Amino acid sequence: MKIGQLAEAAGVSTSRIRFYEKHGLVPAATRLENGYRDYPEEMVSRLRTITMSKALGFTLSEIRAFLPDDPGDLIARDDVRALLQTKLSNVDQQMTELKAIRQRVCDMIAYFESPDGPSC
Secondary structure, three states: OEHHHHHHHHOOOHHHHHHHHHOOOOOOOEEOOOOOEEOOOOHHHHHHHHHHHHHOOOOHHHHHHHOOOOOOOOOOHHHHHHHHHHHHHHHHHHHHHHHHHHHHHHHHHHHHHOOOOOOO
């Protein structure tokens, strides 16, 4: 499958595929006699996994760590579940921190809205 066909099937740009290849998320493609990249069909699923993982907030290094070396291999369900649990814990922690920041911002707004300054 040529890079343009792969890009269309996976819903990413050709430059994104080349970027992922350069950064080790996608194995180097074989080259046809004319120099065009040729990718196996399994690469569509791999690119969709990368895209979905990025949308969930995983970094490229985190994604690289859990992707199998062979694009045809499946990711172990237990491994994915553990990674997602860790990500969920991180998101919960960030939400707690953001709620605290939000409260401090609200307090500052109240401070500047009061004509006599703070009431505490």
